[in-house]
Amino acid sequence: MPPRLRRLLPVLIIAAAVVLLPFGLTSAYQIRVATLVFTGGLTVIGLNLLMGYAGQVSLGHAGFGGIGAYAVAILPTHFGVHPLLAFLIGITAAGLVAYLVGRPILRLKGHYLAVATLGMGILIAMVIQNEAAWTGGPDGMQVPRMELFGWRVRGAETWYWICGAFLVLGALLAVNLIDSPTGRALRAIHDSEVAARVLGVDVARAKLVVFTVSAVYAATGGALLAFVNAFVTPDIAGFLHSVELVTMVVLGGLGSIVGSVVGAAILVVLPQVLTVFHEFEHLAIGLIMIAVMIFMRAGVVPTLAARFAGSRA
Amino acid sequence: MAELLQFLFSGLTVGAVYALVALGFTIIYNASDVVNFAQGEFVMLGGMGTVFLAAAGLPLPVAAVLAIVMAVLVGLGLFLFAIQPARGASPVTLIIITIGASIALRGAAQIVFDKQFHRLPSFSGDAPIHVLGATLLPQSLWVIGGAVVIVIALWGFFSRTLTGKAVLATAANRLAANLVGIDTRFVVGLSFAVSAAIGAVAGILVTPITLTSYEVGTMLALKGFAAAMLGGMGNPVGAVTGGLMIGLMESLGAGYLSSTYKDAIAFLVILGVLFVMPGGLFGAKSVERV
Numbered sequence: 278m279p280p281r282l283r284r285l286l287p288v289l290i291i292a293a294a295v296v297l298l299p300f301g302l303t304s305a306y307q308i309r310v311a312t313l314v315f316t317g318g319l320t321v322i323g324l325n326l327l328m329g330y331a332g333q334v335s336l337g338h339a340g341f342g343g344i345g346a347y348a349v350a351i352l353p354t355h356f357g358v359h360p361l362l363a364f365l366i367g368i369t370a371a372g373l374v375a376y377l378v379g380r381p382i383l384r385l386k387g388h389y390l391a392v393a394t395l396g397m398g399i400l401i402a403m404v405i406q407n408e409a410a411w412t413g414g415p416d417g418m419q420v421p422r423m424e425l426f427g428w429r430v431r432g433a434e435t436w437y438w439i440c441g442a443f444l445v446l447g448a449l450l451a452v453n454l455i456d457s458p459t460g461r462a463l464r465a466i467h468d469s470e471v472a473a474r475v476l477g478v479d480v481a482r483a484k485l486v487v488f489t490v491s492a493v494y495a496a497t498g499g500a501l502l503a504f505v506n507a508f509v510t511p512d513i514a515g516f517l518h519s520v521e522l523v524t525m526v527v528l529g530g531l532g533s534i535v536g537s538v539v540g541a542a543i544l545v546v547l548p549q550v551l552t553v554f555h556e557f558e559h560l561a562i563g564l565i566m567i568a569v570m571i572f573m574r575a576g577v578v579p580t581l582a583a584r585f586a587g588s589r590a
Numbered sequence: 591m592a593e594l595l596q597f598l599f600s601g602l603t604v605g606a607v608y609a610l611v612a613l614g615f616t617i618i619y620n621a622s623d624v625v626n627f628a629q630g631e632f633v634m635l636g637g638m639g640t641v642f643l644a645a646a647g648l649p650l651p652v653a654a655v656l657a658i659v660m661a662v663l664v665g666l667g668l669f670l671f672a673i674q675p676a677r678g679a680s681p682v683t684l685i686i687i688t689i690g691a692s693i694a695l696r697g698a699a700q701i702v703f704d705k706q707f708h709r710l711p712s713f714s715g716d717a718p719i720h721v722l723g724a725t726l727l728p729q730s731l732w733v734i735g736g737a738v739v740i741v742i743a744l745w746g747f748f749s750r751t752l753t754g755k756a757v758l759a760t761a762a763n764r765l766a767a768n769l770v771g772i773d774t775r776f777v778v779g780l781s782f783a784v785s786a787a788i789g790a791v792a793g794i795l796v797t798p799i800t801l802t803s804y805e806v807g808t809m810l811a812l813k814g815f816a817a818a819m820l821g822g823m824g825n826p827v828g829a830v831t832g833g834l835m836i837g838l839m840e841s842l843g844a845g846y847l848s849s850t851y852k853d854a855i856a857f858l859v860i861l862g863v864l865f866v867m868p869g870g871l872f873g874a875k876s877v878e879r880v
Contacts, residue, residue: 334682381865387681388625392819393864395812396857407850516812520689527686553763556701563694571676 284456287534288448291318294538295441300435308433309505310549315440316502317541319447321525322534325495326451328523329532330460331487332467333383337398338522341492342499343405343514344371346420349500350509351411353421360423360504368496375492376485383484395516402514417510420503435549436505443501447494448534459486495522527570532575539578592723597845598838599721603730603799605837606737607633610792610820611814612829614785619779620761620824624673626691629814630758630807631699632789635661637802638699640794641708642841650710658790662671664695665786669779670700692807699804712798733795740788742831757781761824813856820860821872 282289295315304310348367351357358366382393411441412418417421423430430439454460462483464556465473474480503509512518521544529540551558573580618626639657644650645770666694673686679687713732718725748754759767761779766776793802798807817836836856843855863871 293867294784328682382861385864385868387866388823388872389819389864390814393861396861397811399857400854403851403854460875511597517808524689527682529680554594557697559697560694560699561697563690563692563697566690567672567687570679570690572678574679575681590649 284452285449288452291448292445293537295445299437305433308437310399310439310546312433312437312505313502314538314542314545315437315444316498317439317522317525318538319444319496319501320495320498320522321529321537322444322447322451322543323491324497324522324547325526325529325532325534326349326454326463327487327491328526329530330455330463330467331484333484333488334387334523335394335398335488335490335491336391336519337396337401337521338392338491338514339499339516339518340398340401341371341375342502342518342522343494343511345496345499346503346509346513347405347412348496349503350418350420354412354418356515360421361425364500367500368493370474371496372489372493375489379485381479383481385489390405395519396516396517397515398562400473401513404518405514406511411489411548412511415442415496415511418509420509422507423504425523430504436501440501440505444496448538451534454487454490459483463487524566528566528576530579532578533578534577536576540576543577592695593845594802595724596723598839599724599726601838601841602834603733603796603832603837604733604840605729605812607792607796607833608735608813608817608836609830610740610788611810611834611835612817613826614743614817615814615830616815616824616826617744617757617781619818621757622673622778623681624688625815626668626782626785627685627688627811627815628668628695628807629690629785629789630785630811631695632661632665633793633810634699634802634804634807635664635695635786635798636790636793637710637797638703638708638804639790641710641797641802642703644710650713654794657794658787661786661790661793662783665782669782673782674775677716692811696804696807703804705804706805707801708797709801710794712796721750726762727799729785729795729798733792733799736791736795737830741826744784744788744826753780756757765793767810769843816857816860819870820863822872825870825872828870828872831845 298311299308320338321343322336327333327335345364345367349360349363350514352363352366353360376398382390382397385393406415408414415431426543455463462473462478464479465476465478466483472482476571499513502513509585525540525544526537527540528536528543530536547562551561554561569577576581609631614629614632615626620623627854636657639660640650640653643653643656648656661730667768668691672691673684675751676684676687708822712727714728716727718727720868748758756767756772757777757780759772761769764774767777813836817832818829819832820835821832839856839859840852844852847855
C-alpha cells in the first residue's frame with residue numbers, strides 16, 4: 278500500500294462506514310443511534326490525540342463538550358444569536374478555555390494532571406448545574422432549531438449526514454495533525470519527554486496545542502449532540518461523561534483513529550442493546566469493560582488488527 | 591465564634607470520611623501503582639450491607655462486621671479477577687478496569703439492594719452535645735474517633751509488624767522486595783483487603799449522618815482521590831491531611847460563601863495548590879512513600 282493511502286486509510290474506512298451504514302439501518306431510531314456514535318466519535322478522536330499520541334490523560338473533557346453544547350443552547354435562546362454563529366463561538370470559547378487553563382495544568386504529570394483536569398471539568402459542570410437562570414439547571418434546556426437560508430435543519434437523516442461529515446472531516450484533520458511536525462513532536466513526548474526536549478522539541482507548546490485542539494473537537498461534538506437532541510442537560514458536562522469518553526478512547530484503542538469511533542460505538546450502542554436486560558445493564562457494562570481491558574489490552578481495534586495481520590502472515 | 595465552631599465540627603466529620611477514602615487510595619496505590627476508582631464502592635458496600643443485614647434482623651454490630659467481611663471479599667475479588675489478570679497493563683488501562691469494577695458494583699448493588707436512600711440509627715443516640723454554643727452530634731464523634739483509631743492501627747501495622755514492613759518494602763521497590771523473599775502478590779492482595787475494610791468502616795460510621803444509597807460511592811471516590819492528590823499521591827499523612835482539608839474547606843465555603851458552590855471551592859483550592867506545588871502538599875520527592 279502506498280504510504281499516502283496507508284496514512285489516509287482510517288479516514289477512508291470511516292467515510293465508507295458513514296456512506297454505507299444507511300443501507301443497513303432500517304429505522305429512524307437506528308439512524309439516530311448512529312448519529313450519536315458520530316458525535317461521540319468526533320469527541321473521542323480529539324481526546325485520543327491527547328491521550329494516545331501525547332500520553333496525557335484528561336478526566337474533564339466532557340466540560341469542553343458542555344461549553345459547546347450550552348453555547349448553542351444559551352446564545353440563541355437568551356441573546357438571539359444565530360445558531361451557526363453560536364456554534365462557532367462555542368468551539369472558540371472551549372479552545373480558548375483549554376489554551377488558558379492548559380498552560381498551568383499541563384505542567385502537571387500523570388495522576389496530578391488527571392486530578393487537575395477532573396477539577397476543571399467539575400467546575401464547568403457545576404456552573405452549568407447551578408446557574409439555572411441561564412442554563413435551566415439540572416432540568417436542562419431546549420436548543421432552538423437551526424435555520425439556514427429559510428430552511429429549517431431538522432430530521433434524523435439530515436443530522437446523520439451533517440454529523441457524519443463532521444466525523445470524516447475530524448478524522449482527516451487528525452490524520453494530518455499526527456503527520457505534521459507537531460504530531461511528530463507529540464509522539465516523541467509520548468516516548469520520552471526528556472529525550473524530546475533534548476532534541477529541541479518545545480514540549481510545553483506541543484502539549485498545549487494538542488490540548489486546545491482536543492478541546493475544540495470535544496466542543497464540536499458536544500454542540501452537534503445538542504443540535505441532534507434539540508435539548509441539553511448538565512450530564513453532558515459531568516464527570517461520568519468524562520469517564521465515559523476516556524473509556525471510549527481506551528476501549529477502542531489508544532492512538533487509533535478508527536478505534537476512537539469503534540470505542541464510541543461500543544459505549545453508545547451497548548446500553549441501547551442492554552436495556553433489554555434493564556436490571557443488569559450496569560453490571561453487564563462494567564464486566565464487559567473489565568473483560569475487554571484484560572483480554573484486549575491495546576483496545577479492540579489494534580488487538581483485532583494485530584490478530585488479523587498475524588493470521589495472514 | 592459558635593458559628594465557626596459549628597462549621598469546623600461538620601467539616602471535620604466529612605473530612606474524616608474523605609481521609610479514610612484517601613487512605614484506601616494510598617494503600618492500594620503504594621502496593622500496586624493502581625489508582626482504584628472503585629474505592630468509593632467499598633464505602634457504599636459497608637453502609638448498604640449493614641443497613642440490609644440489620645433489616646434482616648441481625649444486631650447492628652454483627653451486621654456491621656458482616657458488611658466489612660463482605661466488602662473485604664469484594665476487594666479481594668477485584669484484585670484476583672480484575673487486577674491480577676491484567677498485571678503489566680498500562681496505568682490508564684488499570685484505571686479503566688477499576689472504573690468498570692465501580693460501575694459493575696453499583697449495578698450489582700442496585701439489584702441486590704435497591705435504589706432507595708437508607709439510614710442507620712445513630713450508635714449512641716441523637717442528643718446533641720453543646721460545646722461553646724455549637725452543637726456536636728454523638729455520631730460525629732464516632733466518625734472522627736473511628737478515623738483516629740484506624741490511622742493509629744495502620745501506623746502500628748506498618749511500623750511494628752513484619753507484614754506491615756513487607757508492605758512498605760513492596761511499596762518502595764517491588765522487585766527488590768520480591769528478591770528478599772516477600773510474596774508481593776500476597777502484599778498487593780492484602781492492600782486491597784485492608785483498603786476495602788477501611789472504606790467499609792467509613793461507610794458504616796457515616797451512614798447515620800449522611801444516608802447511603804447504591805450510588806454514594808462516586809462522589810466519595812472523587813473527593814478521596816482529590817484528597818490523596820492534594821496531600822501528595824502515595825503519602826498516608828498527606829491523604830489524611832488532604833481529606834480533612836477538603837472537608838473543612840467545603841464546610842467553611844458552604845457556610846461563609848455559597849452552599850451551591852461548596853464542591854467548587856474544594857476543587858478550586860486543589861487546582862490552586864497543584865499550580866504552586868505540582869507534587870501536592872507533601873510532594874512525593876521529599877517524603878518517602880507509605
